[in-house]
Amino acid sequence: MGEIEELKAEIRKFADARDWEIFHTPKNLSMAIAGEAGELVAEFQWLTADESAKNSLSEAQKIAIGLEVADVAIYLLRLADVLGINLEEVVRAKLKINEGRFPTQD
Amino acid sequence: MGEIEELKAEIRKFADARDWEIFHTPKNLSMAIAGEAGELVAEFQWLTADESAKNSLSEAQKIAIGLEVADVAIYLLRLADVLGINLEEVVRAKLKINEGRFPTQD
Amino acid sequence: MGEIEELKAEIRKFADARDWEIFHTPKNLSMAIAGEAGELVAEFQWLTADESAKNSLSEAQKIAIGLEVADVAIYLLRLADVLGINLEEVVRAKLKINEGRFPTQD
Amino acid sequence: MGEIEELKAEIRKFADARDWEIFHTPKNLSMAIAGEAGELVAEFQWLTADESAKNSLSEAQKIAIGLEVADVAIYLLRLADVLGINLEEVVRAKLKINEGRFPTQD
Known part of the structure; x- marks a missing residue:
């Protein structure tokens, strides 16, 4: 089982236990x-914009941001789990669509 | 390299090429x-709530939702990449915090 | 009837007609x-930040932004109407709270 | 001066003082x-949906919701002020557009 499915399973277990x-x-x-x-x-x-850059953020800010990123990720993984969405697959499908919409020069 | 790092690398490549x-x-x-x-x-x-359930959504709705989920995931992976955030790690750290905040009965 | 109540009434009429x-x-x-x-x-x-300033935005951008501001306002007025919230009152109550949280020097 | 302009002016004064x-x-x-x-x-x-209805919400919930509505309204009024957007005008313009998009039967 890949990392994404493992995370989905942990989040599912967490929700089920409650x-x-x-x-x-x-x-x-x-x-x-x-x-x-x-x-x-x-x-x-x-x-x-500059203050938001990796090297400008304090450790406290990075921790706070990391935890907010985690919150979005947890609910996104949970939604994908509940709806049976394969995250890797939809991300790659969307990148493919975006390639058509934003072609590179060469 | 795990799936999440692979996706980050593909998204980074996509952004860099443009x-x-x-x-x-x-x-x-x-x-x-x-x-x-x-x-x-x-x-x-x-x-x-019922209409939003997996078995009630039409195929067209599921595709539209899957692509929106992908859009959130793409920018979330990109932000994690730009800030050097390990998504797996922060998700597990946040689940740990949530366990303390929402203990189960047993 | 003040402007805010008038707008609420127009939005209510629009929703009711549909x-x-x-x-x-x-x-x-x-x-x-x-x-x-x-x-x-x-x-x-x-x-x-600079490009987002009033004098830097194109007319087309200003129109697009104005319409998005309107969309938020319409649903906010509608929610206030449905819940019987007096917008003027809650805005002033919140400013009062904020004054306590962010005192000025003098 | 109408209510909306008065609120804009109060919010402007609040921001300027800080x-x-x-x-x-x-x-x-x-x-x-x-x-x-x-x-x-x-x-x-x-x-x-039922629990979110006006008559089902507790007084505490109504106060919390009212203050969140106020927060959105304050920043929306502030943005309108900074960009010189006439809120009444854009709301009516958007309702006009919506009438064309969602015609009534009669």
């Missing part, structure tokens, strides 16, 4: 993703 | 994640 | 606000 | 709107 399946409808999970994405964007809202 | 590094500041990427999360939530906004 | 009350639950309206906020943030995601 | 103009670029304000919209959607994410 009887959260009833809350984890795709609709609600999409809301949770939007909510966590809002917290992630809030980490950056008053920083300049 | 000279998009200058646009892909952490600040801008957090905005792109919020924007794509907004499109994902919009897929579900007028559906009931 | 039998949209059933879709306009507070939950769904909060999703619509998040979705439209995502479209608004997307207008700015690849612009620098 | 020298926040430098932070309040349109780009940053769009991020703040997305962040606050994320907090608003989070208030509703685990509620059913």
Whole structure:
């Protein structure tokens, strides 16, 4: 089993142990993703582009950002699990589409 | 190299081939994640909880949702790559924190 | 009737004429606000801070941004209407709270 | 001066007294709107449609939701002020467009 499926399984186990399946409808999970994405964007809202760069962020900021990234990832993996979406597959499919929309010069 | 690092590398290659590094500041990427999360939530906004379930969605809806999930994933992987965040690690760290916050009965 | 109540009434009339009350639950309206906020943030995601300034935006950008601002406002007014929230009152209450949190020097 | 212009002026005064103009670029304000919209959607994410209805919400929930609505409104009014957007005008323009897109039967 690959890393992504392993993470999905751990998150599923976490939710099941708390009887959260009833809350984890795709609709609600999409809301949770939007909510966590809002917290992630809030980490950056008053920083300049330069201040947001890897080498400018403090360790505390990096930890806070890492945990917000994790929150988005957890709900995204959970939604993919609940809907039976293969994340690797859809990411590659979307990159393929984007290649057609944004061709390179050569 | 695991799946997640492979996806990060493919997305990095895609961005580099288009000279998009200058646009892909952490600040801008957090905005792109919020924007794509907004499109994902919009897929579900007028559906009931039941209508959003895996077995109720049409094939067309599943494809549209899968592509929005991919868009969020792509920018999330890109942000993790740009900031040097190990996604697996932060997801597991956050699940650990959540275990403390939401203990199970036994 | 003040401007805000007038706008609420126009939006209510618009929704009622289309039998949209059933879709306009507070939950769904909060999703619509998040979705439209995502479209608004997307207008700015690849612009620098300077490029996002009033005098740097093209007329076409200003129109696009104005319409996204309108979309957020419409759903926000609709949610306030459905929940019986007095927008003026809550804005002033929140500014009062913020004054306590962010005191000025003098 | 109408209510909306009065609120804009109060929010402007609040920001000016704290020298926040430098932070309040349109780009940053769009991020703040997305962040606050994320907090608003989070208030509703685990509620059913019925639980989100006006008569089902507790007083505490209504207060929390009202303050999140206020946060979105404050940054939306601030963005409109900074960009010189007439909110009433764009809302009416967008409703006009929507009338064309969603005609009624009669």
